[in-house]
Amino acid sequence: MSFDVTPQSMSFATPLPLRSGSAIGDYALAYETYGTLNADRSNAVLVCHALNASHHVAGQYAGQPKSQGWWDNMIGPGKSVDTDRFFVIGINNLGSCFGSTGPMHTNPATGRPWGADFPVVTVEDWVDAQARLLDALGIDTLAAVMGGSLGGMQALSWTLQYPERVRHAAVIASAPNLNAENIAFNEVARRAIVTDPDFHGGHFYDYGVVPKRGLTIARMIGHITYLSDDVMNAKFGRQLREGMQVRYTTHDVEFQIESYLRHQGDKFSEYFDANTYLLITRALDYFDPAAAYGGSLRAAFERAMAKFLLVSFTTDWRFSPARSREIVKALLDNRRSVSYAEIDAPHGHDAFLLDDTRYLGVVRAWFDGIAKELQ
Amino acid sequence: MSFDVTPQSMSFATPLPLRSGSAIGDYALAYETYGTLNADRSNAVLVCHALNASHHVAGQYAGQPKSQGWWDNMIGPGKSVDTDRFFVIGINNLGSCFGSTGPMHTNPATGRPWGADFPVVTVEDWVDAQARLLDALGIDTLAAVMGGSLGGMQALSWTLQYPERVRHAAVIASAPNLNAENIAFNEVARRAIVTDPDFHGGHFYDYGVVPKRGLTIARMIGHITYLSDDVMNAKFGRQLREGMQVRYTTHDVEFQIESYLRHQGDKFSEYFDANTYLLITRALDYFDPAAAYGGSLRAAFERAMAKFLLVSFTTDWRFSPARSREIVKALLDNRRSVSYAEIDAPHGHDAFLLDDTRYLGVVRAWFDGIAKELQ
Numbered sequence: 228m229s230f231d232v233t234p235q236s237m238s239f240a241t242p243l244p245l246r247s248g249s250a251i252g253d254y255a256l257a258y259e260t261y262g263t264l265n266a267d268r269s270n271a272v273l274v275c276h277a278l279n280a281s282h283h284v285a286g287q288y289a290g291q292p293k294s295q296g297w298w299d300n301m302i303g304p305g306k307s308v309d310t311d312r313f314f315v316i317g318i319n320n321l322g323s324c325f326g327s328t329g330p331m332h333t334n335p336a337t338g339r340p341w342g343a344d345f346p347v348v349t350v351e352d353w354v355d356a357q358a359r360l361l362d363a364l365g366i367d368t369l370a371a372v373m374g375g376s377l378g379g380m381q382a383l384s385w386t387l388q389y390p391e392r393v394r395h396a397a398v399i400a401s402a403p404n405l406n407a408e409n410i411a412f413n414e415v416a417r418r419a420i421v422t423d424p425d426f427h428g429g430h431f432y433d434y435g436v437v438p439k440r441g442l443t444i445a446r447m448i449g450h451i452t453y454l455s456d457d458v459m460n461a462k463f464g465r466q467l468r469e470g471m472q473v474r475y476t477t478h479d480v481e482f483q484i485e486s487y488l489r490h491q492g493d494k495f496s497e498y499f500d501a502n503t504y505l506l507i508t509r510a511l512d513y514f515d516p517a518a519a520y521g522g523s524l525r526a527a528f529e530r531a532m533a534k535f536l537l538v539s540f541t542t543d544w545r546f547s548p549a550r551s552r553e554i555v556k557a558l559l560d561n562r563r564s565v566s567y568a569e570i571d572a573p574h575g576h577d578a579f580l581l582d583d584t585r586y587l588g589v590v591r592a593w594f595d596g597i598a599k600e601l602q
Numbered sequence: 603m604s605f606d607v608t609p610q611s612m613s614f615a616t617p618l619p620l621r622s623g624s625a626i627g628d629y630a631l632a633y634e635t636y637g638t639l640n641a642d643r644s645n646a647v648l649v650c651h652a653l654n655a656s657h658h659v660a661g662q663y664a665g666q667p668k669s670q671g672w673w674d675n676m677i678g679p680g681k682s683v684d685t686d687r688f689f690v691i692g693i694n695n696l697g698s699c700f701g702s703t704g705p706m707h708t709n710p711a712t713g714r715p716w717g718a719d720f721p722v723v724t725v726e727d728w729v730d731a732q733a734r735l736l737d738a739l740g741i742d743t744l745a746a747v748m749g750g751s752l753g754g755m756q757a758l759s760w761t762l763q764y765p766e767r768v769r770h771a772a773v774i775a776s777a778p779n780l781n782a783e784n785i786a787f788n789e790v791a792r793r794a795i796v797t798d799p800d801f802h803g804g805h806f807y808d809y810g811v812v813p814k815r816g817l818t819i820a821r822m823i824g825h826i827t828y829l830s831d832d833v834m835n836a837k838f839g840r841q842l843r844e845g846m847q848v849r850y851t852t853h854d855v856e857f858q859i860e861s862y863l864r865h866q867g868d869k870f871s872e873y874f875d876a877n878t879y880l881l882i883t884r885a886l887d888y889f890d891p892a893a894a895y896g897g898s899l900r901a902a903f904e905r906a907m908a909k910f911l912l913v914s915f916t917t918d919w920r921f922s923p924a925r926s927r928e929i930v931k932a933l934l935d936n937r938r939s940v941s942y943a944e945i946d947a948p949h950g951h952d953a954f955l956l957d958d959t960r961y962l963g964v965v966r967a968w969f970d971g972i973a974k975e976l977q
Contacts, residue, residue, distance in 0.1 A: 247850035347850040407834035408826065408858045414860040415822045418867075421853055422815040424799055429853075440797040444819060447790045451783065459782035465890060473888060475722040476621035477880035478796055478804075482887065484782045485789040492793070505852035512857065513848060515840060 230303060232259050232286030236326060238365055243321075250344040253335060256360055257319040257326025258282045261302065262310035264366070269364045270601055272313045273357060274298065275374035275381035278449070278507050279499060281325035282315030285310070298375075300582050307591035312598045313370060318360060320353045322506040330502035331432060342502055345430020352516045354384045358392070371532075373397035375579035376546065377507070381513045383554070386531040387516055393599050395475050397536040397590065400579035402542055402550035403524050403557070404515040409545065410462055411451055413508040416445035420501050429502050433518075438501045443492035445504055450491050455542035455575030463487060483531055524557035534564040536593045538586065540578040543569045566593060604670050605678060607614045607634050607661030611701060618696070618731055624721040628710060631735050632694040632701025633657045636677065637685035639741070646741045646788040646977055647688045648732060649673065650756035653824070653882050654874060659692030659972055660685070671748075677959050682966035687973045688745060693735060694804040695728045697881040701760055705877035706807060717877055717880045718804020725752075729759045733767070737918035745831040745972055747908075748772035750954035752882070755889045758929070761906040762891055770972055772965065775954035777925035778899050778932070784920065787827055789954040791820035795876050804877050813876045820869035820879055825866050830917035830950030840884060846919065867913035868902065899932035911968045915953040941968060 235258055240425055242252035259282050264271060274284045276297070285302040288294040302308040319327040322345060337344075362367070372393050374382045379401025385394045405413070412590055420426055423441030445508040448550050451459075463484035467473065471481060480486045520526035539551035548569050558565045568589040572578040577588070608729045610633055617627035634657050641647060649659045651672070660677040662826045663669040667875055677683040677690055694702040697720060705720040710718075736744070746971030747768050754776025761771045780788070802809050826834075838859040842848065845858060895901035912935055914926035925974045933940045943964040947953040953961070 249850075271623070343852070347852060349850075404840060406831065407830075407838040407840065407857075408831045409836065410840070410857050411822075411826045412861050413825070413864055414857075414863055415819060417852065418822065418864070419794060419819050443797070444790060444794050447786075447793065448823065451786045451790070453930075456781065456783045459786065463782040465779060465782065465785070465893075466825065475624075475724075475888075477718070477722060477877075477884045482782075482785050482788050482789075487794070488786055488789055502852075510853045513850075 229285075229287045229299055230261075231289045232261060232283075232296070233288075234259050234282065234326060237360060239359060241360070243352065245346055245352045246349045247347050251321065251328070251346055254321060254328035254546070255326075256321070256328075256356060258286065258294075258360060259286070259317045261285050261315040262313050264314040264364075269368065270313050270370050271361070271364075272308060272315045273361070273369050273372045273385075274302065274315060274317050275353075275357070275372065275378035276317070276320065277374070277376035277378045278511070279495070280378075281326075282317040282319040282322065284323070285315065293362055294545060295404070297442075297580065300586065301590065307587045308373070308594050309598070313594070316360075316364070318357055320348070320504070321356050322348045324500035324502060324503040329500065330429070330506070331500055340432040341429070342432060345506065346501060347509060348506060349510050350380050350384050351388060353510070354381055357381070357385075357452050358389055361392075367392065369393050371387060371395035371397060373399070373425075374401070375399040376401055376576065377511055380511075384514070384516065386533040387527065390530050391534040393533045394600075395536070396533040397538070397549070397593065398554065399538040399586065400540055400546055400576055401554075402546040403517060403554050405511055410512050412448055413512055414446050417474070417505055417508060419444035419448070420504060426501060426592070429505075431501065437496070439496040442496035442499060442501055442504065443489075446495035447488045447492040448501070452545045453576045455573060457542055457573050459484065459574055524553060525560040528557045528561050528563065531558070531561070536590070537565060537567045538574070538579070539569050540588060541569060541573070542573055543576045545576040545580060548592065604662045604674055605636075605661075606664045607636060607658075607671070608663075609634050609657060609701060612735060614734060618727065618734070621719055621724045622722050625815070626696065626703070626721055629703035630694060630701075631696070631703075631731060632853075633735060633761055634659065634661070634671075634692045636660050636690045636692075636701060638783050639689040640976070641738075643741055644743065645688050646736070646739075647679065647690045648736070648744050648747045648760075649690060649692050650728075650747065650753035651692070651695065652749070652751040652753045653886070654870070655753075656698065657692040657694040657702075660690065672955065676962065676965065682707070683748070683969050684973070685935060687958040687976070688969070690725045691734055691739070695723070695882075696731050697723045697878055699875035699878040704875065705804070705881070706875055709712050715805070715807040717807060720877060720881065722884060723881060725755050725759050726763060726887050728885070729756055732760075733764055734758070734867070738765075742767065744768050745976065746770035746772060746969070749775070749776070750774040751776055751829045751951065752886055754887075759889070759912075761908040765905050765907040769907045769975075770911070771908040772913070772968065773926070773929065774913040775921055775951055776929075777914055778892060778929050780886055782961065785887050787823055788887055791823050792880055792883060794819035795879060796822070800824065801876060804880075806876065812871070814871040817871035817874060817876055817879065818864075821870035821874070822863045822867040825863060827920045828951045830919065830948060832917055832948050834859065835946070899928060900935040903932045903936050903938065906933070906938060908935070910941070912942045913954070913964060915949070916944060916946050916950070917948055918951045918953060920951040944973050
């Protein structure tokens with residue numbers, strides 16, 4: 228049971244300074260809101276998205292019954308994040324390909340699509356852009372910021388960049404930075420895209436093509452890292468496609484897992500922008516709030532004032548529970564308020580998007596506590 | 603300290619029937635031998651290779667001081683597999699690209715390179731070809747067959763296909779079959795190769811090109827799965843390349859792990875054959891000795907008569923210790939003689955090729971036992 232929503236857009240004329248030293252001027256951000264902002268504007272919850280998601284977090288588009296937002300199981304009337312009590316904001320990040328200004332839009336300096344010339348954006352830049360949207364919406368302080376995976380990194384960064392504007396932060400299936408293996412997978416995905424002859428140095432829009440091969444490979448790699456070994460074995464195992472015998476081929480799809488991955492890769496390459504993929508994976512690589520503090524996460528979190536919820540999933544090998552525990556430890560070392568749940572779920576990194584009674588229950592209880600503070 | 607060796611080649615005129623129903627006629631196998639076959643021909647040890655290795659197992663080529671074989675730390679005079687006592691045979695598998703008949707050789711039916719028309723070969727086919735080489739060398743029974751990873755699968759298969767011809771089998775860092783995740787990584791690597799425009803449906807030889815982009819991506823993916831998370835973090839972590847600051851780019855090499863992976867990928871694409879990569883990864887996918895026994899590894903091993911050594915490495919996430927333990931369990935259920943060592947090594951799957959005193963000691967002790975049986 229979902230509800231109808233309408234995406235919105237807001238334009239910004241003042242250039243946004245970026246961590247790279249560059250700036251982006253005259254940009255738009257796509258966003259959605261669910262629920263009602265209360266009289267003292269204290270019930271706003273900002274939801275930050277991960278690699279391939281968007282501002283369409285919850286609800287559905289009118290007349291499109293299969294268009295539920297990516298966290299519709301979590302957010303809505305009566306759900307864990309209850310839109311009868313909270314005013315929830317979904318936002319599409321700069322550089323993404325779902326409505327906010329990104330590489331496929333026109334570079335005012337050239338009159339042609341930005342392509343590879345779109346400025347590199349960081350998690351910190353996204354948070355700055357989100358803060359400006361909140362300013363425009365007249366929201367000074369967030370009841371909570373929340374996100375999973377890369378979205379969790381943005382939630383973390385909110386508590387460091389704007390500590391006085393965030394009362395609570397939910398950081399789910401996330402990490403304080405990428406480790407070498409995470410960067411390695413990103414790099415292979417990027418190489419697959421960049422070396423696709425249809426990439427044309429990032430200016431493929433001018434050639435009327437899309438680097439589909441590279442995007443497909445990138446998504447297949449990503450998908451493997453989102454699933455646990457266990458769930459892959461349970462769902463696909465060594466099963467051949469229905470009715471098939473081993474065919475002794477090197478090119479054909481024979482195993483079900485091959486069929487699944489190719490389908491996921493093909494589907495993704497139809498709608499996702501290659502330059503956006505490069506930008507977002509790079510933002511992941513760069514995120515490292517401890518770096519400015521000699522690698523000390525404890526020192527980095529000294530400035531955080533929010534109350535935290537951390538959630539990790541036992542079979543997540545992309546951002547393992549150990550990575551969440553690093554954050555928990557750094558917060559506890561600073562005597563911050565932290566709730567931490569390690570959910571025994573079989574689904575790997577993807578678990579943060581799925582229905583799990585205990586997981587949804589933990590988030591519900593935590594938001595119930597925030598709602599009580601509002602009264 | 604190594605010793606000089608000379609590669610050899612043997613031609614076979616009788617066609618080899620393959621599991622696919624096809625056959626390959628008039629083929630050659632590259633091989634090397636180290637040590638001396640004893641009078642009763644009872645001290646032969648066959649070494650089977652993994653994905654990107656060859657018959658050049660030990661020793662070096664005269665005048666090429668950096669040309670040590672891939673298991674030179676394991677095999678040689680006075681080493682764990684002591685060539686002063688054993689007659690060791692390294693063999694290059696059919697379909698490989700290091701001397702044995704493979705896709706880059708001439709298809710007698712067309713007069714052009716086999717390319718994608720080279721018949722699909724399985725682990726079982728390789729073992730059959732190896733058995734014929736032993737026949738030609740006058741070796742009826744092996745003192746031992748040994749191999750790591752895919753080489754371990756061949757060693758396993760020897761004990762099932764020719765139980766009376768193998769007295770001992772050393773199966774190192776291996777698995778009784780690939781799981782869904784293993785197949786998934788193979789599939790992504792294959793897609794990267796097959797969708798490279800320079801692949802030309804596997805007939806790139808005719809076009810004077812090589813699908814370097816695809817091979818590079820394939821190798822980068824493979825390399826990630828060979829290393830443990832721990833060793834990657836220890837070796838590379840989040841370190842930038844020497845003297846570098848973050849540069850805010852999506853294309854450039856910035857992190858050391860990126861530089862390392864690109865180098866590995868580029869190097870590999872210079873020497874490895876794309877069709878061979880497809881063939882060998884498919885042989886890995888197909889290997890599943892339990893399949894003919896309703897999935898029961900216990901039932902499959904009823905016919906094995908050899909004494910076994912299994913070795914696994916704690917941080918190997920490609921073929922984890924749990925996979926070796928499945929084999930151990932199936933053998934014990936059949937009351938076979940099994941030694942099993944789980945080595946606490948940080949290097950992931952690659953550990954089977956590296957110096958580790960405990961690992962090399964376990965293999966040495968086991969082969970010492972075999973040597974005593976010979977006296």
